[in-house]
Amino acid sequence: MNKVVAISRQYGSAGRTIGVHLAGKLGISCYDSVLLDKIAEKTGFDKKYIQESGEYTSSGSWMLSALAGRDYNGHSIQDEIWNVQREVITELAEKESCIIVGRNADYILEGKADILSVFIHANEESRVERVVNEYKEIQQKEDPRRKIRQMDKRRRAYCQLYTDVQWGDARFYDVCLDSSKFGIDKCVDILAELYEMM
Amino acid sequence: MNKVVAISRQYGSAGRTIGVHLAGKLGISCYDSVLLDKIAEKTGFDKKYIQESGEYTSSGSWMLSALAGRDYNGHSIQDEIWNVQREVITELAEKESCIIVGRNADYILEGKADILSVFIHANEESRVERVVNEYKEIQQKEDPRRKIRQMDKRRRAYCQLYTDVQWGDARFYDVCLDSSKFGIDKCVDILAELYEMM
Numbered sequence: 352m353n354k355v356v357a358i359s360r361q362y363g364s365a366g367r368t369i370g371v372h373l374a375g376k377l378g379i380s381c382y383d384s385v386l387l388d389k390i391a392e393k394t395g396f397d398k399k400y401i402q403e404s405g406e407y408t409s410s411g412s413w414m415l416s417a418l419a420g421r422d423y424n425g426h427s428i429q430d431e432i433w434n435v436q437r438e439v440i441t442e443l444a445e446k447e448s449c450i451i452v453g454r455n456a457d458y459i460l461e462g463k464a465d466i467l468s469v470f471i472h473a474n475e476e477s478r479v480e481r482v483v484n485e486y487k488e489i490q491q492k493e494d495p496r497r498k499i500r501q502m503d504k505r506r507r508a509y510c511q512l513y514t515d516v517q518w519g520d521a522r523f524y525d526v527c528l529d530s531s532k533f534g535i536d537k538c539v540d541i542l543a544e545l546y547e548m549m
Numbered sequence: 550m551n552k553v554v555a556i557s558r559q560y561g562s563a564g565r566t567i568g569v570h571l572a573g574k575l576g577i578s579c580y581d582s583v584l585l586d587k588i589a590e591k592t593g594f595d596k597k598y599i600q601e602s603g604e605y606t607s608s609g610s611w612m613l614s615a616l617a618g619r620d621y622n623g624h625s626i627q628d629e630i631w632n633v634q635r636e637v638i639t640e641l642a643e644k645e646s647c648i649i650v651g652r653n654a655d656y657i658l659e660g661k662a663d664i665l666s667v668f669i670h671a672n673e674e675s676r677v678e679r680v681v682n683e684y685k686e687i688q689q690k691e692d693p694r695r696k697i698r699q700m701d702k703r704r705r706a707y708c709q710l711y712t713d714v715q716w717g718d719a720r721f722y723d724v725c726l727d728s729s730k731f732g733i734d735k736c737v738d739i740l741a742e743l744y745e746m747m
Contacts, residue, residue: 361720472720521717521725522559522670532723537746541739548735 354448354549355464356542357457358471359510359518362502363478363486365530365538366471370452372539377546381450382443389439394432404432433513453506457524458514465549469542470524473531475499551646552747553662554740555655556669557708557716560700561676561684563728563736564669568650570737575744579648580641587637592630602630631711651704655722656712663747667740668722671729673697 356373360366367383374381391398437459443449444456444464457468473481479495482488489495510518521527526545528538554571558564565581572579589596635657641647642654642662655666671679677693680686687693708716719725724743726736 470719470725519719521668521719521722524719524725525727525730527668527719527722527725529723533743533746537743541742544739545731545735548731 352463352465353444353446354467354546355444355456355460356450356467356469356546357455357460358450358452358469359455359457359506359524360453360471361473361478361519362499362506363482364471364473365481365535366469367452369471369530369535369538369542370450372535373542373546374450376539376543377450379449380447381452383452386436386439386443386451386454390432390435393435393439396428396432401432404429455510455514455516458516467526467542467546467549468524470519470521470527471530471538472519472527473529477531550661550663551642551644552665552744553642553646553654553658554648554665554667554744555658556648556650556667557653557655557704557722558651558669559671559676559717560697560704561680562669562671563679563733564667565650567669567728567733567736567740568648570733571740571744572648574737574741575648577647578645579650581650584634584637584641584649584652588630588633591633591637594626594630599630602627653708653712653714656708656714665724665740665744665747666722668717668719668725669728669736670717670725671727675729 356370358366358370360369370381370383387398387401390396390401394401396404436454440451440454440456440459441463443451444460457466460466475496478499482495482499489498507518510516516523526542528541530538533541554568556564556568558567568579568581585596585599588594588599592599594602634652638649638652638654638657639661641649642658655664658664673694676697680693680697687696705716708714714721724740726739728736731739
């Protein structure tokens with residue numbers, strides 16, 4: 352079985368950056384936007400739409416659309432994307448050891464890969480700083496604290512809708528780290544150490 | 550400020566053992582039953598009673614007694630023990646860098662010490678194994694799974710009653726580790742590494 356580091360993270364906690372740096376250190380790939388490309392290709396949906404229909408959502412009532420608009424089999428477009436996402440992530444994990452950021456890869460890959468499941472969080476101050484200055488995703492007059500709360504809420508709800516994992520509950524992850532306490536480099540070091548021993 | 554490793558843990562997750570080994574590795578003290586002695590001395594209550602009136606409780610309805618039996622100031626015996634516990638833990642942290650297992654030391658010491666807050670958990674299988682074969686606290690015919698659930702429930706409720714920490718929620722700890730995934734030695738290594746960088 353291949354080894355997969357599945358990183359879940361709070362919005363603004365540098366989880367994605369940690370994934371990318373870890374991949375560089377371990378010499379394996381970190382999948383994030385490539386996942387979107389593959390899902391877009393398989394579903395025929397626009398990449399941006401897929402981005403917004405999962406835990407990356409930054410606008411729109413995806414939860415509503417997930418529950419409404421079902422076809423005669425009771426499936427929504429969200430469900431279809433979830434199914435394709437599962438296929439794409441499973442194929443990746445069968446092909447190579449890698450890092451997958453977000454998209455509930457830990458849940459999807461249970462029993463199919465040797466998983467290191469990770470949750471990255473950080474204090475509000477550093478998340479605000481990161482979201483405002485690095486992500487540059489905050490609109491004028493938008494309150495970054497409100498944005499952070501909303502994004503976490505959506506990721507939690509999405510996770511709850513499609514998995515048995517309680518988002519952010521330590522018991523569901525092998526390791527959880529506060530990136531604002533330890534810094535990105537130390538988190539990468541710790542995860543590399545845990546990966547190597549798997 | 551002294552450095553304090555505050556270890557919260559699921560029942561049967563080897564959190565206490567990790568604390569003791571970590572203390573040996575770092576050359577500092579690990580406080581656990583010594584805390585009980587000090588609290589017993591200060592309150593005049595029996596050590597066993599104190600043990601049962603906190604997160605170590607293994608029998609009795611401490612939650613009920615915490616909420617009932619209040620004096621005319623609205624204080625219960627539980628509250629008194631909590632206050633003395635706070636004093637004892639604060640004094641320890643002012644005196645020396647150390648490790649404290651349980652008793653919500655992370656919450657008590659906020660702003661009073663340089664804290665590494667840790668949550669140790671493990672899968673049910675290894676917890677049952679540990680509780681049955683190492684703790685030897687299971688009575689005949691008692692279901693260890695039930696005991697584990699009860700103990701966690703009590704620790705969670707106690708934490709909720711006296712602190713703002715959501716027990717087991719990754720956001721409230723600097724680092725959370727699954728001891729059944731990594732083993733006791735690796736957990737000790739990781740924590741020592743994080744302690745050294747503080």
